[in-house]
Amino acid sequence: MGLEEKQRQFNAAMELYSTRSGYKRFGVLVSFANVSLQAWLVWCTMSLPIGIAGELTALLVAWLLADFVNGLVHLYMDHNDHYDSFCGPLIANFHLHHKLPRYGQKSLPVVYFIESGSKVWLVPCLALLAVAAEFFGLHPVLFHTLVYAGILSSVAEVSHYLCHNSISPAVVFLGNCRILLSKRHHAIHHMQDNVNYAFLNGVTDPVINLIAARFPRGYKQNTDLHYATYSGETGSHQ
Numbered sequence: 001m002g003l004e005e006k007q008r009q010f011n012a013a014m015e016l017y018s019t020r021s022g023y024k025r026f027g028v029l030v031s032f033a034n035v036s037l038q039a040w041l042v043w044c045t046m047s048l049p050i051g052i053a054g055e056l057t058a059l060l061v062a063w064l065l066a067d068f069v070n071g072l073v074h075l076y077m078d079h080n081d082h083y084d085s086f087c088g089p090l091i092a093n094f095h096l097h098h099k100l101p102r103y104g105q106k107s108l109p110v111v112y113f114i115e116s117g118s119k120v121w122l123v124p125c126l127a128l129l130a131v132a133a134e135f136f137g138l139h140p141v142l143f144h145t146l147v148y149a150g151i152l153s154s155v156a157e158v159s160h161y162l163c164h165n166s167i168s169p170a171v172v173f174l175g176n177c178r179i180l181l182s183k184r185h186h187a188i189h190h191m192q193d194n195v196n197y198a199f200l201n202g203v204t205d206p207v208i209n210l211i212a213a214r215f216p217r218g219y220k221q222n223t224d225l226h227y228a229t230y231s232g233e234t235g236s237h238q
């Protein structure tokens with residue numbers, strides 16, 4: 001399919017996103033489902049204490065797991081150009097982050113809630129985790145790890161927001177320690193092609209970059225060209 005046809009499909013998808021309120025309402029529903037399930041799962045972990053060493057292990061593994069999984073989803077989404085599908089308007093809106101990297105200024109809890117609405121895949125994962133914990137008796141450390149990874153998947157969105165929107169010394173420090181996403185590390189994703197997809201802390205990017213190398217189309221000469229003729233105001237981070 002030619003570039004002009006993809007650009008036409010992109011613009012049509014964004015037209016749907018801007019005019020059909022159902023897409024934005026769907027995002028709020030996904031946010032609500034994710035945040036409710038996360039709260040429920042944290043409540044469930046409280047009846048399964050695992051001690052300080054267990055908690056630290058679970059947090060550390062979850063920090064890596066969330067960085068890796070969310071980076072892989074980002075890799076998939078940056079290559080996704082199915083604008084004429086049912087999810088096309090959501091896909092097109094996602095790509096606008098490369099056009100306008102800076103977010104509208106919001107408080108962090110609001111960013112956490114709103115950006116959790118783009119994580120459609122997280123809803124079934126959290127729901128399955130709740131079912132598995134209830135009926136299959138997961139090992140408590142594994143359960144804590146997966147619950148934390150689910151929450152850190154939303155924290156990753158906040159980390160990415162801070163990376164683009166904050167110049168606070170605390171944020172810069174946390175980025176330099178690789179606890180959150182460092183500006184220098186993430187800038188490479190926007191300046192170069194097909195690299196540094198992770199956005200919680202970027203620690204797993206060396207592995208994700210190896211996987212990305214198997215999908216050499218990247219985004220600079222691919223999906224980034226599809227919004228070239230889009231002039232609308234609506235963006236992913238409004």
Ligand SMILES: [Zn+2]
Nearest residue numbers: 074078098189
């Ligand atoms: Zn990207």
Ligand SMILES: [Zn+2]
Nearest residue numbers: 101160164186
């Ligand atoms: Zn970014």
